[in-house]
Structures are given as structure tokens and as C-alpha cells.
Amino acid sequence: MLLKPKEDAAQEQLSVYVHWPFCKFKCHYCDFNSHVRERVEHADWTAAYLRELAHYRSLTGARHIQSVFFGGGTPSLMEPKTVEAVIGGIHNLWGIPQGTEITLEANPTSVEAEKLKGFKAAGLNRVSLGVQSLRDADLKKLSRQHSAAEAVAAVKIAANIFSRYSFDLIYARPDQSPEAWRDELAEALQYAGGHLSLYQLTIEEGTRFHTLHQRGELKVPDNDAGAKLYEITQEMTERAGLPAYEISNHARPGDESRHNLVYWRYGDYAGIGPGAHGRLTLQGEKQATRAHRAPELWMERVRQHGHGAHEFEVVTPDQRGREMLMMGLRLMEGVDLDAFTTETGKNISDFVNPGKAKLLLEEGLLDLSGTTLAATRAGRQRLNAVLAFLLS
Numbered sequence: 001m002l003l004k005p006k007e008d009a010a011q012e013q014l015s016v017y018v019h020w021p022f023c024k025f026k027c028h029y030c031d032f033n034s035h036v037r038e039r040v041e042h043a044d045w046t047a048a049y050l051r052e053l054a055h056y057r058s059l060t061g062a063r064h065i066q067s068v069f070f071g072g073g074t075p076s077l078m079e080p081k082t083v084e085a086v087i088g089g090i091h092n093l094w095g096i097p098q099g100t101e102i103t104l105e106a107n108p109t110s111v112e113a114e115k116l117k118g119f120k121a122a123g124l125n126r127v128s129l130g131v132q133s134l135r136d137a138d139l140k141k142l143s144r145q146h147s148a149a150e151a152v153a154a155v156k157i158a159a160n161i162f163s164r165y166s167f168d169l170i171y172a173r174p175d176q177s178p179e180a181w182r183d184e185l186a187e188a189l190q191y192a193g194g195h196l197s198l199y200q201l202t203i204e205e206g207t208r209f210h211t212l213h214q215r216g217e218l219k220v221p222d223n224d225a226g227a228k229l230y231e232i233t234q235e236m237t238e239r240a241g242l243p244a245y246e247i248s249n250h251a252r253p254g255d256e257s258r259h260n261l262v263y264w265r266y267g268d269y270a271g272i273g274p275g276a277h278g279r280l281t282l283q284g285e286k287q288a289t290r291a292h293r294a295p296e297l298w299m300e301r302v303r304q305h306g307h308g309a310h311e312f313e314v315v316t317p318d319q320r321g322r323e324m325l326m327m328g329l330r331l332m333e334g335v336d337l338d339a340f341t342t343e344t345g346k347n348i349s350d351f352v353n354p355g356k357a358k359l360l361l362e363e364g365l366l367d368l369s370g371t372t373l374a375a376t377r378a379g380r381q382r383l384n385a386v387l388a389f390l391l392s
Contacts, residue, residue: 012281014063015262016090018049019273020075021295024109025145034073035295046082048302049272050089055307056270057093059282065094066267067259068102070124076106080118087123101126101164101258108146108154116161127158128197128257129167134184138173143208155191164255166195171233172226173201174219181229182236189240194255198233199248200226230381247330247380264327266320266343274298274308279315286315286343317344321351326387334367334374348373352390360386 023034068090070083083104090096103126104119116127131151133139139148146154151167158165169188171181188196201220209218221229237243242250246264249257262269271278271289275298278289291308292298298308315323321344328335337348344351360366365379365386379386 012060012063013066013262013267014060014094014280015067015069015259015267015269016053016065017259017269017271017276017278018068018070018075018086019271019276019291020045020070020072020078021274022077023072023074024077025143037295040077042079042082044299046085048299048308049082049086052272052302052307053086053089053093053270056272056280060094060268060270060280063094063268065090065096065100066262067100068096069259070104072105074107074110075104076110076115076119078104080115080122083119083124084122103128103257103259105130106154106158108151111154111157113157113161116157120161125162126164126166127162129154129158129165131155131167131188132170133173134169134187135180138176141174142170152191159191159193164195165193166197166257167192168197168199170199170201172221172229176221176229178225178228178232182232185233185236189236189242192240192242194242195249195251195257196237196242197249198237200230227381234377243332244380245332247383261331264331266324266327266339280312282312286320287312288315317346318351320344321346321348322391325351325391329373329375329383329387330380332374332380334372337371337373353392356390356392360390366390 021035022037022040025036068087070078070086075083087096087102096102102124104124105128106116107130111129119127129151131154132142132144134148134151136148139146139151155165155167158167167188169185171185185198220226234244237250241252244250245256246260249260251257261267266279268280269278270280271291274291274295275293276289276291280287280289289312290310292301292310301308321340324335324340324343328340341347357366360379361368364376365382367374367376367379375383375386
């Protein structure tokens with residue numbers, strides 16, 4: 001489906017995130033808003049998405065669409081015609097310039113060639129696969145429903161259909177040694193295209209893993225072991241030509257995820273669907289949006305009101321400053337301090353203790369170059385601690 005920009009599209013930029021809340025199985029480590037349902041009425045969901053999109057168009061006015069992202073849940077469980085209808089709706093409301101990145105997340109268990117071809121025909125030009133591991137024993141520990149062979153087959157199918165694709169791996173898994181991770185990552189790099197997402201396993205509250213961890217039944221690598229695995233990750237991806245551009249994301253130059261960069265650069269995005277969050281500049285104020293999480297409640301609110309969102313909250317200049325630092329310091333490029341001042345109306349010195357910032361600079365955890373503040377490699381490895389110290 002060839003999309004062209006509308007002539008009246010405004011220059012203000014906007015990305016759109018569409019949340020599909022359904023999965024076949026709830027993974028034990030996952031704290032995303034995902035639900036298992038026996039039956040999903042795709043026609044009803046298509047209509048609801050289109051109605052909520054129209055509501056957000058009435059608020060934002062004409063915008064220049066930067067990217068579209070279908071996340072979840074497991075969006076590859078969607079029907080291609082639903083994806084096509086949503087993309088068409090976004091185009092009809094705002095216009096989608098040709099070449100705009102349109103991504104869908106997929107699980108290897110719900111990927112086959114014909115369906116991916118259907119998604120491409122619907123307007124997708126990028127796919128992101130939730131592989132998580134290339135080792136069957138670890139996939140079982142992670143409660144994934146696919147095998148390593150199925151994961152590799154899915155990556156190869158995606159590579160044959162899409163010029164841009166990515167897949168995810170989780171490391172710092174229970175009992176994972178540096179040698180085992182080196183071998184697995186080396187194998188993954190053989191299948192990688194221009195982008196890889198490599199996440200350290202985190203134990204999130206409310207998950208099955210959290211319960212097991214609290215009981216002492218699940219042990220993960222400690223901080224020192226995790227740091228070693230992180231260093232291996234950086235070294236191997238850099239050598240392979242996929243350096244980190246964000247703490248957990250690696251790409252060949254020019255193949256970064258344009259949608260995720262919108263988040264990290266603190267751009268505007270509309271969150272559509274159950275539990276979706278957004279940040280929108282409306283009438284000169286940054287607004288935080290948040291939808292009801294339960295799919296059935298969200299659907300009912302959309303029927304009644306045209307949207308499933310809670311009341312919007314104004315993001316104060318102080319909150320915007322903290323958010324910009326927390327997101328922007330994840331990036332290798334860091335935070336543009338001129339953009340920071342434009343967004344908040346304040347200087348960086350109004351947000352951070354100069355003495356603490358000076359100490360972090362002297363310790364080699366932060367770097368100030370011209371008007372750019374960035375975390376160093378050592379700082380990114382300890383970013384949670386750096387931010388806690390800097391913003392306290």
C-alpha cells in the first residue's frame with residue numbers, strides 16, 4: 001500500500017503507538033499490559049482503534065507523522081486487514097509521508113511467511129521479533145512458547161520479506177555464564193540485519209518471576225556479573241558494526257528505530273489502545289495521556305466517549321526536565337541542552353545540583369561537550385544510580 005503525504009500536513013511532528021493487548025500466553029517475566037483471551041472480535045477492535053484515532057486527531061490538529069508502532073501484547077496476532085485499516089485511518093486523519101517507519105512487534109510462534117507478506121501489503125515496512133533467546137533450555141525458563149529453531153526460522157522469514165527488521169534477546173538470565181552469552185550473541189549476530197535489541201533481565205513487580213525471586217527460587221546474575229555481560233555485549237556488537245545507540249539497542253548507523261528515538265528525544269506521540277501512554281503538546285502544554293488497561297473497559301469507554309483515556313495530566317516544566325534527562329541520557333548522543341531549555345523554559349542548572357554534576361563529570365560518568373550532556377559508557381552501565389544521584 002503506497003502512502004503519500006497530505007498537502008496540508010503541518011510541520012509539528014507526531015508519532016503513533018498502537019497497543020494490541022492480547023497474547024496466547026503470559027510470559028513469567030513480562031509486566032506489559034497483556035491479556036489472554038479465548039476469542040477476539042477483530043472487527044470491533046478495528047472500529048475502536050479508528051474511533052480513538054479520530055479523537056486524538058481532533059485534539060492535535062494537523063501533524064507530520066514521524067512513525068507508527070504496533071506494540072503489545074502480541075500484535076502479530078492481529079489480522080493484516082486490521083493493521084491495514086489502522087494505517088489507513090492514520091493516513092486519512094494526518095497523512096503518512098512515504099518512507100515513514102511503520103513497525104510491528106511479532107512473536108516467532110505467530111509468524112509465518114504468508115502472514116508477514118500480508119502485513120507488508122498492509123503497509124508495514126519494519127518488523128521486530130521477540131526471540132529472547134537462542135537456547136531451548138533458556139526459552140523454557142523464560143516460559144517462551146517457541147523453540148530456538150522456530151526463532152531462527154522467523155528471523156530468516158522476516159529478513160526475506162522486510163528490508164528493515166530487528167529482534168530482541170534477553171541476557172543476564174539465571175545461571176548464564178559469560179562464555180555462554182558470548183557464544184549465543186555470536187550466533188545472533190550472524191542473523192542480525194541492521195538492528196538488535198539486547199536487554200538485561202530485570203525482575204519486575206507483579207510478575208511470576210518476581211514471586212519466584214522473592215521466594216529465593218529464582219537467582220539471576222549479581223551486579224558484577226551483569227556488568228561483565230554488559231561489557232561483552234558492547235564489545236561484540238561494536239566489533240560487528242552494530243554499536244549501541246541506546247543502552248539496550250544496537251544498530252548500524254542510519255538503521256536505528258526511529259519510533260523509539262521519538263520517546264528518548266522527548267517528542268510527541270499519541271498512545272492508542274488499552275494501557276497505552278502518550279505525551280502530547282496541546283495548546284502549548286505537554287500533556288501526559290494514559291488509557292484504561294483492561295481491554296473490555298477500554299472498549300466500553302471508546303464506545304461511550306470516543307476514547308479510552310483517563311483524564312490528561314499536565315506535565316510541569318520540572319517534570320519535563322526530569323523526564324528529558326531520564327530518557328535522553330539513555331542515548332549515546334545524550335541531551336541537547338538548548339532543546340532542554342526550549343522544552344522546559346529553564347537551564348539545566350535549575351534541575352541538577354552543580355556540585356553533584358561536577359563530581360559525576362570528574363568521575364567520568366557524565367560528559368559535557370558544547371551544549372550536549374551525555375552519559376559515558378561507564379555512566380550508562382550505572383545509569384539508574386547516576387540519575388538518582390544527579391536528580392536528588
